Amino acid sequence: MNLSLWVGLWLLFVPIISWASFSPPPKPFVVVIDAGHGGKDPGNRGNGYYEKKIALNIALELGKRLAKEKNLRIIYTRKTDVFVDLIERANIANKADADLFISIHCDAHSSQAYGAGTFVLGLHANQRNFEIAKKENSVIFFEENYEQNYDGFDPNNPESVIGLTLMQETYLDQSIAAADAIQKRFVKNLKRKNRTVKQAGFIVLKYTYMPSVLIETGFLTNTKEGAFLNSKKGQDDMAKAIADAIIDYKKNLALTVAEDLQTETDVPSVNKAEERMSSSSVDFRVQIAASQKQVGHQSYNWKGLKGVYSEKQGKVYRYFYGNTTRYSTAKEYLDTAKGKGYSSAFIVAYKNGKKIPLEEAIQ
DSSP: OOHHHHHHHHHHHHHHHHHHHOOOOOOOOOEEEEEETTTBBOOOOOOGGOHHHHHHHHHHHHHHHHTTTTTTTEEOOOOSOOOOOHHHHHHHHTTTTTEEEEEEEEEEESOOOEEEEEEEESOOHHHHHHHHHHHHHHHGGSTTTTHHHHTTOOTTTTHHHTOOOSSTTTHHHHHHHHHHHHHHHHHHHHHHOOEEEEEOOOOOTTOOOOOEEEEEEEEEEEHHHHHHSSSHHHHHHHHHHHHHHHHHHHHHHGGEEEEOOOOOOOOOOOGGGSSOOTTTTTEEEEEEEEESSSOOOGGGGGOOOOOEEEEEEEEEEEEEEEEEOHHHHHHHHHHHHHHOOOOOOOEEEEEEEEEEEEEEOOO
8 A cells, every 4th residue: 555545544534533522511519699789879888988899899809719710611601790689680690500609798787896707698597697588688679570570578577588488498508508618718818707607688698590699708897807808808808708718619629519420322333123111020221310419300400401300319319311212212311301401311211119230121
């Protein structure tokens, strides 16, 4: 074979080899950073400071630090001094299919109270938590048509808060884990007074379909803490602590809710004769995830995949999509699940309610 033929064959196969070895990058971990207040809503004015400016500065510095991490994408609800409706902040996070929502604020009190605190959505345990939520929720009065947007929600009515909690129940454990990581960094990195993780009815957290945390970085009304938060050093220090905590949370996420680590993605090939209707006691399903925590079956929890269901097996909940007696149909379900981003999904088979080897079920 002459040299020119060898060169031609080489040029023919190199693109094929390169394409075959190519694999798409993993989905980035998306963090939505929400700087509270803004524009016509200044937030609290403790000691003459502007909560909206301090929250924005911390948010932008936080984003810069997180942007240095691999496979992590940052989205802001605002990057300038503008007013954004609370419900639109949640919409931004939902449209981005975010993995974590962080809302940054500064607290105020009539006393010299101090310390940093984190909140997740839930029923307030005391009047103080309700007052904090009421202060943040009163932002809706700056919005047009807030009665329609929030179904008649009244920030001043404690009973209105009860209806807020249902949406975020699915993510409560993960939200608490994220909030706890942030709280620990405030104490460890900055020696802040630990005001602990609390639950309260924040409307900005209600409409987010992912783990969500509201941070009160400290009290502007406290002489010393207000000056710290209003300083460049204070804002940078707070941003670094939150960034370190988010990285901690991301690393530990697999310990709470993670996709199943099994690698049974090699599906045996079958011919048309084998794609026959199986016995009524055998069914094929697509397993998309497994978790020690229970996750709701709503489609927004599963990247828009409808019809997800689960079974508890031992201490683990296994999540399935599709149920059919025909293997060829199960492969179509598998394609759909992978198309939604569940790349590690695989087909499993059950007979009389018990899992059996896939090859045995096909035969």
